Amino acid sequence: MNIIFEESPKEVADSATGFDLFQDRSIVAIKVNDELRDLSHKLSDGDTVIGVSIDSDEGLSILRHSAAHLMAQAVQEIFDPAKLGIGPPIKDGFYFDFDVEEPFKPEDLKKIEKRMKELVGKSQRFVRREVSDEEARELMKNEPYKLELIGLKSADVGEGAAEVGAGTLSVYENINPDGTIAWMDLCRGPHLPNSRTVGKSFSLLRSAAAYWRGNENNKQLQRIYGTAWPTQEQHDAHLERLEEAAKRDHRKLGVDLDLFSFPEEIGSGLAVFHPKGGVIRRVMEDYSRKRHEEAGYEFVYSPHITKSNLFEISGHLQWYSDGMFPPMKLDAEYADDGTLKRQGQDYYLKPMNCPFHILIFRSRQRSYRELPLRMFEFGSVYRYEKSGVLHGLTRVRGMTQDDAHLFVSNEQLESELTNVLDFVLGLLRDYGLNDFYLELSTRDPENPKFVGSDELWERATSTLESVASASGLQLVPDPGGAAFYGPKISVQARDAIGRTWQMSTIQLDLNLPERFDLEYVGSDGERHRPIMIHRALFGSIERFFGVLTEHYAGHFPPWLAPVQVVGVPIADEFGDYLQKFADELRSHGVRIEVDHSDNRMQKKIRDHTMAKVPFILLAGARDQEAGTVSFRYRDGSQENDISLADARIKILKAINDKTQV
């Protein structure tokens, strides 16, 4: 018969499979007419076939999926009974969920990993068998979770849809060289041909509970996460990346560099910034203020608490009361007989700033001449985040948003959105983030939670989309991800080690202008409803602080660094020389110190390098005579014999230009 093989016609035997096409062992599966298949898949006349290399994204997923199977086999051999949940490949690895009597312990993972490596050596073939629903039920009769999936087929199994596909069901059997079946699982496939192909470049990382089918009303299963790679080098490199990420962890750097802490006495998710962190934060905020002022924003201020009525009007109490701190009940008075003498008031900590800004807008009649009206505030908000989700500075209960609300007319919407996006990206770049993509969150037309008319959503969404496309950045759709009150664009930034963080959001609000009955008078003398844009740039200062800390691994560029320069005299007697220079720089606003301690010079260099000070300036006799200093940087490099005048320029320029050193 004839097939199209790697884009060229080829004649093959009638019974040919993928195995007949490839000698190359790195080809681990095939794509037949654009569908992934096992190498053992029997080809048909006219098929278009290409090989899937283990290095490709699809090949890696297959490797990881097979590794997950191997793990499940090992777990079921060691732990009886262990019922199978789902076991898909994920980024860099895989997981598998099990219903076991006891949660896994770290030693258990070692045992399982050891058994997996033995299974690799057993050279079991992974063989696909298509089965009817009845057969599948019979084969999986002891696997209650699998039986549930058989009933569901591909309907919403979530990311674990690897078990069941759209068509017929299939099982994969792990078959020993002697032909006996060692293990089997309900699975859509495809898989590697053989356990040997999985290799030994994998490891199990951690175990944790996970709700069955991702629903918190369901039972929690025990999930084991692992990572798997084609080669040991790639595997080791991945573990090194994890270590690198751990070194950058802002929670660790926050302690090491004395930036902030979360005193237990205050409460979970409530941070205090220490003087060194305070400098960074103040500089971040000052620069943001300056840029907002230049961009035509007006600064407003609002209190941290409010009577409940405001959040009733805004709808926050209706939609988000679970996420709000409970109310303070004030002012109620009771008579001796217990009857109410005076009606009390509930006051709430604010979870959002928008209702306050709206009240400012509504405080008087507004004219079209005032639009676009841009209100900006570093507004502190409090959200009752569930205890399990708190995470350093990136998920807290008290935070300060760099929040702005823009009130615009219909005609101004597109141009203002374009301005905002430009503004946001420009500012993020100034803080050192350069690699962005956009996400467009739209509504799910089936879901009734979204308020507002179809036309309004339609227009808002298409406006956001055209603005996003015009930016030239990659645009990723996020269907159903919109807030109930409007669609949004979010800016995702990649940091220095390639992780992505959701930064800014630009969100249209079709709800609040209605609820607060906002109006302005147009040039036609008629009343019109403004459109409202919510916009946070950092998201929250705390979170952005955390992200920048990790992005820079604590090596803040000079303009942000808490201490920008430290002078280290070669010996005591040169302290005055450096101090004089330091005093001069300080008068230019440079955060500079001279280390007059009685440590030896080498020790001082070590201390300030570890404190990640951008510039260390050394001076000894030679320098004092010549009027020079020498620079030492955080990476250990040095520049000697720099004249004081040049040194001054160099330092001031790095600070003013916001460059990294």
Add this chain to the structure above:
RNA sequence: GCCGACCUGGCGCAAUUGGUAGCGCACCGCUCUUGUAAAGCGGGGGUUACGGGUUCGAGUCCCGUGGUCGGCUCCA
């Protein structure tokens, strides 16, 4: 919120089968200082997260509370 693990001086770690807390760094003092990542000596500092319980005796065992970590769910 759920599941699991963890909590020892500021930080990182020790403490045999339960026998009444040690080390390094940091800090303080003294001595010493000459060219690019740790000078020497001495000193102070912990009711072992908190509250109960078991025991002759608890950092070690049990229960509760708080907090942290890893996930899940959530994230206006």
